[in-house]
Amino acid sequence: MSDFEDNLKKAEGYLARFKRDGVLNRIGGQDVASADGSTFESISSVDLKPLATVARGKAADIDRAAKAAKEAFPAWAALPGEARKKLLHKISDLIVARAEEIAFVECMDTGQSLKFMSKAALRGAENFRFFADRAPEARDGKVLRAPGQLNMTTRAPIGPVGIITPWNTPFMLSTWKIAPALAAGCTVVHKPAEFSPLTARLLIEIAEEAGLPPGVLNLVNGMGEDAGRALTEHPDIKAIGFVGESRTGSMIMKQGADTLKRVHFELGGKNPVIVFADADLDRAADAAVFMIYSLNGERCTSSSRLLVEESIYDAFTAKVAERANRIKVGHPLDPQTVIGPLVHPVHEQKVLSYFEIGVAEGATLAAGGRKIDGPGGGPYVAPTLFTNVRNDMRIAQEEIFGPVLSAIPFKDEAEALAIANDVQYGLTGYLWTADVTRAFRFTDALQAGMIWVNSENVRHLPTPFGGVKNSGIGRDGGDWSFDFYMETKNIAFATAPANIQKLGG
The missing domain is CATH 3.40.605.10 (Aldehyde Dehydrogenase; Chain A, domain 1)
Known part of the structure; x- marks a missing residue:
């Protein structure tokens, strides 16, 4: 057996x-x-x-x-x-x-x-x-x-x-x-x-x-x-x-x-993971993938917006797409499964609707974007990555609460901060950079209750947990x-x- x-x-x-x-x-x-x-x-x-x-x-x-x-x-x-x-x-x-x-x-x-x-x-x-x-x-x-x-x-x-x-x-x-x-x-x-x-x-x-x-x-x-x-x-x-x-x-x-x-x-949250060109890009890609595709993307702290410096945008989003396409979707009790079925057909319809919305808004489906026929016939969806996303698109503004990532390019630190803060939410943020002074500046101005620098979400129980804005x-x-x-x-x-x-x- x-x-x-x-x-x-x-x-x-x-x-x-x-x-x-x-x-x-x-x-x-x-x-x-x-x-x-x-x-x-x-x-x-x-x-x-x-x-x-x-x-x-x-x-x-x-x-x-x-x-x-x-x-x-x-x-x-x-x-x-x-x-x-x-x-x-x-x-x-x-x-x-x-x-x-x-x-x-x-x-x-x-x-x-x-x-x-x-x-x-x-x-x-x-x-x-x-x-x-x-x-x-x-x-x-x-x-x-x-x-x-x-x-x-x-x-x-x-x-x-x-x-x-x-x-x-x-x-x-x-x-x-x-x-x-x-x-x-x-x-x-x-x-x-x-x-x-x-x-x-x-x-x-x-x-x-x-x-x-x-x-x-x-x-x-x-x-x-x-x-x-x-x-x-x-x-x-x-x-x-x-x-x-x-x-x-x-x-x-x-x-x-x-x-x-x-x-x-x-x-809720629409949390940004911000990746600068000087970051450890392999670790940043692994963290970005983990924080959106683990737990079916059904988590308030998921990094559902991927902000990437223009000079590395294409190469970095290609890394993320490659990892997303290799993720196993299947029965939740299969030890190899990463993404199981969504919680309920009602929620599945919400998530599927954003695949259509994203394409209609002009974003590019770089991975996923479809329903999957999984074991048992439940509400399975593929891990999804949208590229060529603008921050004013609904897929960048609204909480989807599923395995859906929207990748947005930025030119410089000022634009990255403006994009990161330009949502109604402010739960978490994830910053990837090798520049310590930038990390201090950026985290001080980022509108979020919790921020991780060069890390995925690693909780330390004595620290405060909560968000700002909505x-x-x-x-x-x-x-x-x-x-x-x-x-x-x-x-x-x-x-x-x-x-x-x-x-x-």
Whole structure:
């Protein structure tokens, strides 16, 4: 039996429970159907066949979950940080123990290849370990002295929070939000994306097996227009952490306005990778290819615009096209596959539409640009490269969220910077140059929340993660996460008699 055949057999075993039992909501430590009994089907990205019947939560289900989170909050918030640390480490250990199951389920639910999903579950475990270690110091603040006064700051968890996560790498991104919330002492209502709901169920099972008290983490599946809206409007939910489209983020902000909801958004991107002629061009080409074609191009930090200095433009884009044409598209559980099927036919239609748009705008298809007949008949598309692109074209301005790269030439540093900044987004940027002074100048002026110089996206968990402009609000990572999930309080102690004005004496 080949590795691929063995993977298929294992995946069938892992998915059997979902096909048999479906996916219920999990509220207050109990499995519950939706209040009105409604459901929806989660389909496989590979063959579009049903994977599970999922409870479709709505406002009544969100209300029940929010009340469970509110009831569980005082005890969880009062738990010593060391106790939360121990419990979150146990969650991490159990994630590692079930990493293969998580990866295989996610491959079939999202279409992402095992090449990347095998590491995503382990990254989720690292997220829990990282924030677990910081739980004991989450409430720590500063001592600030003033004449005749000593100020002490402290932090306290904000309360029950809502977490809304996307369909791309859903398990890892859920841990990225949920782990710091739990470490801070918040309780959580989690609404995963309807396209890929299965691993959210695995996460809450793991958390409760580790000893997480009932109601601390609650799971409600459903659609954005009903469950998502109810969560963002609920008065018991004090904050919303959201990862997804910029347009949806804007809607969430409006919906949460009446309850003065605190929001943290990780939104879309149209991220540039800027390559100067003095760069290590082979490494730059490898990085550009990796950052757009890994994870099916369905990632907010993908480098979807390739800006190349004119003198090397033709040779460099030829390198990228050659690499793109060699990428294997296939079944996500095949160990050799790099690009699997897109998450859903609805998303496939969006991506395919941009192939037509790009050609109509006058760009040249240097690689891909077509649908592929992949195993199972799912929504497979070829890794695509457009050349002769202008930055005012839609393929250079709009987030496609697929394996589609638009290559734009530039004359000099000033033009490269102008092109890089001339989009509504500002999540990441990637700069390739051997000129250190240029790197300092360019990164200082580049409008992005995160920039990598002579590197692909290599995350260091203590650093801030987030974007500017339409790419988001706020930062995750390190202490920045605790700033979102906690309120800061200042207490001022008089150390000498103050001159108090006498009124009415």
